[in-house]
Amino acid sequence: MKVLVTGGAGYVGSACLRKLLAEGHDAIAFDNLSEGYEAAVPAGKLVKGDIADTAALAKVMKEHGSEAVMHFAAATYVGESVTNPDHHYNNNIAGTLSLLRAMREAKVNRMLFSSTCATYGDNPVVPMNETAAQIPCSPYARTKLAVEWMIRDFAHAYGLGFTLLRYFNASGADRDGEFGEAHDPETHLIPLLLQVALGQRDKLMLYGDDYPTPDGTCIRDYVHTDDLAQAHMLAIMATTPTTAEVFNIGTGNGQSVKEVHRACEEVTGKKIPLQVTARRPGDAPALVADPTKLKTQLGWKPEFYDIKRTVETAWAWHQKYPRGYADKVKR
Numbered sequence: 088m089k090v091l092v093t094g095g096a097g098y099v100g101s102a103c104l105r106k107l108l109a110e111g112h113d114a115i116a117f118d119n120l121s122e123g124y125e126a127a128v129p130a131g132k133l134v135k136g137d138i139a140d141t142a143a144l145a146k147v148m149k150e151h152g153s154e155a156v157m158h159f160a161a162a163t164y165v166g167e168s169v170t171n172p173d174h175h176y177n178n179n180i181a182g183t184l185s186l187l188r189a190m191r192e193a194k195v196n197r198m199l200f201s202s203t204c205a206t207y208g209d210n211p212v213v214p215m216n217e218t219a220a221q222i223p224c225s226p227y228a229r230t231k232l233a234v235e236w237m238i239r240d241f242a243h244a245y246g247l248g249f250t251l252l253r254y255f256n257a258s259g260a261d262r263d264g265e266f267g268e269a270h271d272p273e274t275h276l277i278p279l280l281l282q283v284a285l286g287q288r289d290k291l292m293l294y295g296d297d298y299p300t301p302d303g304t305c306i307r308d309y310v311h312t313d314d315l316a317q318a319h320m321l322a323i324m325a326t327t328p329t330t331a332e333v334f335n336i337g338t339g340n341g342q343s344v345k346e347v348h349r350a351c352e353e354v355t356g357k358k359i360p361l362q363v364t365a366r367r368p369g370d371a372p373a374l375v376a377d378p379t380k381l382k383t384q385l386g387w388k389p390e391f392y393d394i395k396r397t398v399e400t401a402w403a404w405h406q407k408y409p410r411g412y413a414d415k416v417k418r
């Protein structure tokens with residue numbers, strides 16, 4: 088299949104792009120490199136551009152003959168969305184509107200969208216399945232929920248097959264330790280803990296230990312990027328021009344911040360100092376997937392259930408490339 092991958096130079100998008108190519112699909116990334124890395128994309132497969140540029144997107148899709156879009160490009164930091172909602176509403180909502188217009192122009196009528204468990208937000212019932220109430224508690228999550236509705240409305244009015252994929256927390260690195268998580272500035276829990284283990288930071292600031300969870304710290308469901316990529320392959324093949332679907336992608340196992348910290352200490356064999364500080368505005372207390380639908384309907388078989396195995400893959404990447412893609416480019 089010919090697939091355009093917006094945000095295909097980013098953490099999850101590049102993992103899916105590489106998987107598409109490995110499985111013989113004709114995929115290209117469309118990315119403005121605001122967060123992603125050229126070195127994460129196989130040679131010749133990156134088109135540099137901004138999703139706000141409807142004409143450029145339509146041109147690329149026509150020239151490529153794209154049959155489907157995987158839409159990853161977005162502003163993704165929960166904490167940043169509280170202090171800079173303008174960027175999130177503009178990039179995520181206006182950006183997706185531009186993409187949907189370009190898809191109509193280029194007559195591309197199949198789409199996967201990277202939504203998030205953060206749309207369940209303050210829903211206190213875990214694990215959550217796809218019918219759980221969506222109660223987003225950050226501007227980021229509200230933009231993702233708004234885009235879910237925008238896609239549904241466009242599909243209804245203009246014809247579009249779509250699958251909304253609500254990922255839980257993407258984590259880990261590929262098996263060879265060649266591609267992993269690298270954001271600048273880094274805000275994600277596992278890479279930050281591993282940067283402390285590497286001696287690049289003094290300690291981890293733990294955002295709040297007074298949540299209504301067993302140890303007081305936030306609970307998340309950390310799903311490996313290989314398993315996310317496998318889910319995308321299954322979803323893209325199942326998405327026809329009339330599909331209207333939604334799936335959670337998560338392991339079903341929740342880990343508290345303290346449990347992830349312990350796993351990182353065990354895997355690295357290093358002491359990782361913590362300092363408890365105030366809650367980070369926008370953080371939901373607990374987000375854990377019920378992934379039954381993805382398993383039964385699409386046959387998804389995740390390989391990573393144990394947080395330590397996932398952290399081991401991330402640790403291999405961080406040790407090999409301590410400064411992420413900056414080190415990779417040098418080699």
Ligand SMILES: NC(=O)c1ccc[n+]([C@@H]2O[C@H](COP(=O)([O-])OP(=O)(O)OC[C@H]3O[C@@H](n4cnc5c(N)ncnc54)[C@H](O)[C@@H]3O)[C@@H](O)[C@H]2O)c1
Nearest residue numbers: 094096097098099118119121122123137138160161201257
């Ligand atoms: N990482 C997670 O845990 C997680 C969980 C749930 C959902 N998601 C969603 O998955 C998607 C990918 O997340 P990620 O962690 O890989 O983030 P990322 O920042 O690594 O990747 C996003 C990519 O989009 C690109 N981009 C951003 N704005 C763009 C624009 N206007 N035009 C073109 N390219 C643009 C960036 O350069 C980057 O390469 C996002 O939509 C995110 O909201 C991620």
Ligand SMILES: O=c1ccn([C@@H]2O[C@H](COP(=O)(O)OP(=O)(O)O[C@H]3O[C@H](CO)[C@@H](O)[C@H](O)[C@H]3O)[C@@H](O)[C@H]2O)c(=O)[nH]1
Nearest residue numbers: 163164165203205255256274275276292293294305367370
């Ligand atoms: O320095 C830090 C960083 C994080 N955390 C905590 O660790 C947990 C995970 O945080 P993080 O790794 O930043 O992920 P999320 O905020 O959960 O957001 C990620 O996961 C979401 C799904 O939950 C996606 O939608 C987002 O795009 C993605 O950035 C949260 O409880 C944070 O409060 C800390 O205590 N200290």
